[in-house]
Amino acid sequence: MSEQEILAFDKADAIVDVPTHYCPGCQHGVAQRLAGELLSEMGLTENTLLVTSIGCSVFLYNYLKVDSVEAPHGRAPAVATGVKRARGDKFVLSYQGDGDLASIGMAEIMHCANRGEKVSIIFVNNTVYGMTGGQMAPTTLEGQKTTTSPAGRNPAKEGLPIRMAEIIGQLGGTAYSARVALNNVKNIRKAKKAMKKAFEVQQAGLGFGFVELLATCPTNWRMTPIQANERIENEMIPYFPLGVYKDVTAED
């Protein structure tokens, strides 16, 4: 550490001290850091069983100091169901991208939520398939160019982007569903609060907890990290409104 560098705060104990593989400006790292901090703060590190998924986040099991199992593409909610049914006494966390959760794994997420499985799912929406090189996702915005929508997503042929937090909020087994964004410090703080809530409903045995995070993929968006943050503000939030879509703990 050079003389100018001052260690402002420690990493949480749930976070492994290794460099991550993410591109510069990618917010998978931010999301996972928040998850790690919460596990530490809530005393859950040694009690957590993590289900990881397919996509750029596949190595999450290397970054969180918790016992983990890797699920096939899209199936994390089913794997998490199996984990929770076998170990109802444990805290079960899963983490999925938009291709993983809203495309191949659409059935699994809907039914896991509808059954009210007592698990928490963090959903990273970056409007694109990151790992496979920037193809169109179910969340790709209208007109957005990707490698498989070179002329921009055309709703007449490809449908409109799917709003997952709203859909999950409609299901009977859902205890908490919210959408937050990771584009600035204020929103990151709110994101952590929402994630905490999703964890708490599981701990209280109330049902399924879901948090959608609007996040950047500067590489596949062909943008600088700063432009990517601006895109969340200017293009994503207008279509994917932030907010809480269901909270069974809220008082009327």
Add this chain to the structure above:
Amino acid sequence: MAKNGEKLFIKGNEAISRGAIAAGLKCYFGYPITPQNDIPEYMSAALPAAGGEFVQAESEVAAANMLIGSASCGVRCMTSSSSPGVSLKQEAISYLAGSQLPAVIVNMSRGGPGLGDIGPSQGDYFQSTKGGGHGDYRTLVLAPGTCQEAYDLIIEAFDLAFKYRNPVMILGDAIIGQMKEPVITWTPEEKAHDEGLNWRIEGAEGRDHRIIKSLFLSEGSLAEHNKTLQDKYDDMAKHTKQELFETEDAELIVVAYGSIGRIVKSTIRKMRAQGHKVGLFRPITLYPFPSQELKSLAEQGKKFLTIEHNLGQMVEDVRLSIRTIRDSDFFGFMPGNLPTPDDFEEPILKSLGGK
């Protein structure tokens, strides 16, 4: 090792379900498909009553993936289905094998390909014994010929799954699933191989975290992993099991498995009474295939006829086993129909008369 035997008159599907619970089943995940519906139906009431978890999944895909989750916790878990459903489970079966997870998958197979019919067939032999999903992996496959054997083999299936940390399949068919027979139940006093599981996920308390995965990206690590798996498959070769019936002085050995093996046994009884020197070799483990045992019969100069309820699948393993000595004839009974012992008399006579 047995305790509290009870004599029941039950279907093969119920024998499977009761055997699995006696073996210490904790989690069952299923989805309806004929002719195995009795299994999820039985489990939905009996397993929760026995302190376990039952989930009717949204699909066979989900059910098999739930199996990955429970298996990674080191509990005894299973799923069941029939042919089209088992095709859907193959993704997870490959991941179970790649992640070295113990689980039991029951296939009460039916006629195919495609939607086929709901009648009996042995058309899933290739899928069961040669992988079925992607990658180089093997599933232990046990094929019961009676309801009692279905009960006994599912108990053994769990022990083998934990011994090898590998998926084990019970391959039955619509006949075995649907017929009723007397079954003497028993409960194993010990569960073999599932104590002190230092690989399962349980919360990283006071130790480094564990990762159950099938992704091996760093240079050479996948090769290393596949080598480990291969060594395991080589070791499994010790677990061959077969039934020999009237083989000693037989000129012709009929090779048949599962319910067809049992029907052929009746044909052989009848033909023996008529003075024909025929015998039955019924493989009980389809993977590993009892090649050595079959080969030693070939060394005694016997002729072979493979009979299957399909258009010729196991016959390839029979031929591989005896290829250095002789060939096997083949008779395939068309899927979609139900054979009787009489259906096999003519092909057996033809093979007996051949060279």
